[in-house]
Amino acid sequence: MRSPDLARAVDLPRSFTAWALAHGLQRTMIQRGARKGDLISRMVMDPALRLDPFPAYEELRGRGPISANGLISASVDHAVCNEVLRSDAFGTAGGQGELPGPLRWLHHKVIDPDTLGPVDPPSMLAVDPPLHTRYRKQVARAFTARKVGRMGDRVDEVATTLLDDLAGVDDFDLVDRYASLLPVAVIADLLGVPEADRGRLLALGNEAAVTLDPGLSWRQFRRAETALREMHTWFRGHVERISADPGDDLISQLVLLDGPDRLSPVELHQVGLLVLAAGFETTVNLIGNAVAMLDGHPDQLRWLRDNPDAWPNAVDEVLRHQSPVQLTLRIALRATEVAGKRFEPGHGILLYLGGANRDPQVFAEPATFDVTRANADQHIAFSAGVHYCLGASLARLETAVALRALYERFPDLHVAGRPERRGTRVLRGFERLPVSTRAGVVA
Template sequence: MSDRQLATGITLGKAVLGWFRLLNDPGAMLIRPFQSVDPYPQYERIRALGKVVPSRLGMLLVTDYQLCNEVLRDPAYGVAPNSEVGQPDLGLDGLVHPLEDSFLFRNPPEHSRLRRIVSPLFTPRAMHERQGRIEAIVDDFLDQLAGRDEFDLVGEFAARVPIKIICDLLGVPDAEHRRMTQWGTVLAASIDGMGSMGQVRELRATLRELNDFLAARIAEHRAEPNDDVIGRMLADGTMTEAELLATSGLLLAAGFETTVNLIGNGVLALLANPAARARLVDDPDATDAIVEEILRIDPPIQYTARLSLDGALLAGRPVPAGKVVLLLTAAANRDPAVFPDPHRFDPDRPNAREHMTFSSGVHYCLGAGLARMEGGIALRALFRRFPDLRVAGTVQRRPSRVVRGPLRLPVRVTSRQPAAIG
């Protein structure tokens, strides 16, 4: 496909969406050019239409918790790479895309083969061993804010912690953090699909740079083996160069902005719920429950999709192969049949951890344990350091429908030194 055809495809796609939006199509209403400040009323409108809601865009929308869970766990549904769901060919010319070409977009058995190689780095024990390092990283970034009265919580804290942790995993030096941040931002924005040729060109340039960068890291690891993620993949000895590039890139693409937004959404939720915020500061044992409720009520990833394969059923009825099913996991997290009084922030709800923010089934987030730990450590340390932290300007939201969270969150604080030991 030439760039001219691609540009026409993008323009036509936007026109169709706009037209269906005018017709009030529930799918088109969801796929807005920009995420609304509050997408949750729209999910409730879809829920009111039924458990399975067809859209003129050709997909089925699901808000029901039980059904989302069933589809995500059902081998009669697979992941839906863009190339298989009628999205235009972006002309990536052999470049490896960390989302599309990684095991996130592979079905078993290929998925299981690749996931198994990196899984040992994410076990509870491996996480426990990382805890001290993550606490030190968080404290260091908070120290750097000492003496400041105002700062952008996202740019100067929430975005710095996850990038540093991913770079640690991949053995990437500090000097490269800025570039990793830029690449991660472009990749996260690409999840929504391409809105313009400018965005396509930016994605191509990013993938070219990221592919070269990761290929160089892999070559370094070949010359000097070690036991970080790349070292472990090389030691396995079965992965192709493209699989090595895709899996390394996946950790950046999947683990960066998701966690940034867990911290950003967490700050907003805690500012709106002072009792939970006080508990977070006073009682370390309350941290896990508070983080789960933040993940449930305002997920960094709002939905995912699956493609029906032969013999797929949905709510007991056959679905033709090749149908896209949009699983609105952020809506499933507010299914009143599973989470009573679902719009209320309540860290005491006994089943908050059953949310679907990390998906379900074989693609359940590999980094869930890491994200939970990072979120808990970052939020607790932040509010302990700055007990009077408050919003100091306009909160700017990310221009994404899938990735939810603040892009800029100006805050004001009264700086104080870290509490002395004892």
């Protein structure tokens, strides 16, 4: 048997080719564009614009509803983003859709199925109808409004347990001790994941989340690949355990599918792992972003304490103002036109959801954070069209319950220390958010 180090060394050429096709070529072009001052490239590469993308969104908006740099288009326009996301003339083109056909074929050949990530087909996020419809139908059953509505008590229970664990702790990292743990507990229940495995999966999901970003460096790619391989290995064991003793969780339902609905092992991995990771890698950011925003607007936090029924609207305002998923990509599947601009098949467009959510044509004074905003829920933070987030109602429920319970337990909770943002481009959230529960203690 090969040692793990030897196996990794033997695997290197394949891994390098997969990286070069999926990220390396793109990275070289984006870096070249950024050096020449191209705004669209800088928005992907410049670390300062990752931390604060909002001035760049306004610069892009000033150039019109759609901008292009010769390689790709981009938009922060709410109407354009909505139209593209809902249009069947655009799709994901099977992941890596921006590569020419032969290179895309090669990428599918070299990628190791045990390292497939959330935006590699057959992940739901990377396939178009009719395949997408087939997968989505199976998972959607677990997330109907009625089923999610019934999860309220469980979410409450998880929040209460986590807050009980913090009794007597004055200072803690909100992300580590609360915002990350609540969503992972809820989604793990839904997928039948044993309690003992949750911490490790959280760490692996954190490492792998970077694969949502375009133009990764070789080192980032390798680290994420290692995490993805461990996740797939864990998932294989999980499926074996569940196949031997099915329960009423979603993975059991997927394993038990029969006839034409039956999923192949690769499909099962991609569907199951996406729901698992999407379930905890996004809501953590929403909870953290909410606490940071409310910390900066104590008057609104006080108002929410007196008007607890307004928590759901406050959650939508955080989704709008600090969208946890800042962008997505679509590729024209056929020649088409949007906002007077012609798209040839294969041309891509970056849709900045976080920028569209600050479109002044839809939201008055869009840069202002206002938990009473009447149309906060017109944001497209959960995307739109066929890929509209399956977990949107669950994420809203988890966050409203998490925030209300947190501030009821710790009325004086405030940020106390230097928050650290995640270095990711697509996901916007905090790596660390130090808080104190003691009145009057400010860093």
